[in-house]
Amino acid sequence: MIVMKFGGSSVANAQRIKHVSSIIQSYAAQKPIVVLSAMGDTTDHLLEAAERAVNGTVDMSRIETLHRSTAEELGIQTDEIEPLLAELKTLLTGISMLRELTKRSRDYLVSFGERMSVRLMAAWLNTQSVPARACDAWDIGFVSDSRFMSAELLDSVWQAIPAALAPYTAGSDNRIPIVTGFIAKDTNGYITTLGRGGSDLTATMIGAAVRADEVQTWKDVDGILTADPRIVPDARTVPEVTYDEAAELAYFGAQVLHPRSMAPCRKTGTPVRVKNSYNMSFAGSVIVEHHTGPCGPVRAITSVQRICVIDIVSTRMLGASGFLAHIFNQFLKWDISVDMVATSEVSVSLTVKTDKDLSGLLEDLSRVAEVRCKENKAIVTVICDVSHSSTLLAKGFAALAEAGVNVQMISQGASKVNISMVCDNSEAAHVVQTLHTAFFA
Numbered sequence: 315m316i317v318m319k320f321g322g323s324s325v326a327n328a329q330r331i332k333h334v335s336s337i338i339q340s341y342a343a344q345k346p347i348v349v350l351s352a353m354g355d356t357t358d359h360l361l362e363a364a365e366r367a368v369n370g371t372v373d374m375s376r377i378e379t380l381h382r383s384t385a386e387e388l389g390i391q392t393d394e395i396e397p398l399l400a401e402l403k404t405l406l407t408g409i410s411m412l413r414e415l416t417k418r419s420r421d422y423l424v425s426f427g428e429r430m431s432v433r434l435m436a437a438w439l440n441t442q443s444v445p446a447r448a449c450d451a452w453d454i455g456f457v458s459d460s461r462f463m464s465a466e467l468l469d470s471v472w473q474a475i476p477a478a479l480a481p482y483t484a485g486s487d488n489r490i491p492i493v494t495g496f497i498a499k500d501t502n503g504y505i506t507t508l509g510r511g512g513s514d515l516t517a518t519m520i521g522a523a524v525r526a527d528e529v530q531t532w533k534d535v536d537g538i539l540t541a542d543p544r545i546v547p548d549a550r551t552v553p554e555v556t557y558d559e560a561a562e563l564a565y566f567g568a569q570v571l572h573p574r575s576m577a578p579c580r581k582t583g584t585p586v587r588v589k590n591s592y593n594m595s596f597a598g599s600v601i602v603e604h605h606t607g608p609c610g611p612v613r614a615i616t617s618v619q620r621i622c623v624i625d626i627v628s629t630r631m632l633g634a635s636g637f638l639a640h641i642f643n644q645f646l647k648w649d650i651s652v653d654m655v656a657t658s659e660v661s662v663s664l665t666v667k668t669d670k671d672l673s674g675l676l677e678d679l680s681r682v683a684e685v686r687c688k689e690n691k692a693i694v695t696v697i698c699d700v701s702h703s704s705t706l707l708a709k710g711f712a713a714l715a716e717a718g719v720n721v722q723m724i725s726q727g728a729s730k731v732n733i734s735m736v737c738d739n740s741e742a743a744h745v746v747q748t749l750h751t752a753f754f755a
Contacts, residue, residue, distance in 0.1 A: 319349040319517035326354035328387035349517040352427025367409040390437040417462035428494035445489040454478040456498035464509035475523035511572025522578035537599030566695040628683035692742035713752035
């Protein structure tokens with residue numbers, strides 16, 4: 315048994331739905347359970363419709379047109395989705411009357427994308443003589459807490475999911491379950507969304523709970539690559555990475571599963587495979603607990619831009635207990651997470667993303683230290699076996715020195731699988747290319 319997850323771009327239109335259905339059919343003998351995202355940009359269109367509704371206008375034409383035209387092109391009846399479109403219009407009308415969109419209403423609103431997507435796919439598969447049934451996630455046991463927009467699944471799902479899917483896994487029901495990603499219901503019956511990596515989390519939770527042979531997440535590249543192919547055109551596929559390595563890759567910018575979505579499979583040791591929907595026969599990359607064979611010291615190089623480096627300098631740090639605790643409490647107060655840290659006797663340098671207003675944090679920090687904020691920076695991360703750090707650093711920095719790049723900050727992760735460095739945004743691509751050549755040429 316396998317779990318197959320397809321993102322929004324994979325089911326963006328009728329042609330893509332037909333292509334994905336052909337992939338599903340080719341794996342029918344392995345008893346797939348399929349998880350889908352909303353079609354293309356549907357989630358964005360739903361949020362745009364909500365914004366207009368808050369301003370008094372009910373307009374869901376883009377959503378209606380996409381789904382009805384897709385059903386027409388597939389040659390399936392629109393009665394699969396008409397009740398949901400009617401329900402969505404009622405919701406938007408209510409929002410327009412109240413002129414308000416709460417977190418709970420927002421989760422209810424965005425759920426329509428996934429709910430219509432699975433119904434179209436299941437209907438199409440049935441026309442191809444492939445028995446399938448559309449499943450809202452809560453129908454197969456997905457229950458969460460009530461933290462709308464970032465809900466966490468309850469422990470009860472570990473028993474509820476296998477119980478709900480038992481007819482299929484035992485063979486008494488041969489219809490392939492086509493399941494909504496990203497959504498659940500709380501114990502009060504309200505729809506919730508699972509936050510970042512939510513659709514991947516749906517897939518990995520199902521895979522771990524039913525003890526699937528593997529979870530497959532299908533993308534448009536040949537698995538996990540040694541670098542972003544837009545930066546390094548000759549980037550190659552990494553056949554195998556560990557959960558730790560995949561988590562660091564995702565955190566530092568690579569398009570891999572979000573770290574939280576890997577937690578269920580990590581708990582059960584279920585492999586996660588990243589495959590290319592345009593290159594079905596290629597093995598892709600597999601994420602496992604431990605490497606199963608020999609591998610080089612460097613797995614991949616990734617980068618994340620629009621970073622700010624905050625330098626905090628104070629002689630009060632010298633020999634003072636609790637100073638760092640005070641510093642980090644300010645980050646907690648302003649709900650700002652730190653990516654990298656480097657310290658000395660009288661200073662600490664930290665990196666943060668610039669997607670939040672930092673003015674309040676900087677003002678609070680300046681009361682106890684001299685603070686400098688350096689913007690337009692990037693983090694370049696080498697995912698590697700840091701037991702070889704001396705050799706890797708020597709080789710990498712020799713290449714950077716020859717390329718005329720001066721690294722501004724460095725951190726070796728406690729996870730023992732990454733070495734990160736800071737450079738200017740404008741240098742990031744050059745740094746990635748230089749390091750990739752040094753380690754993979």
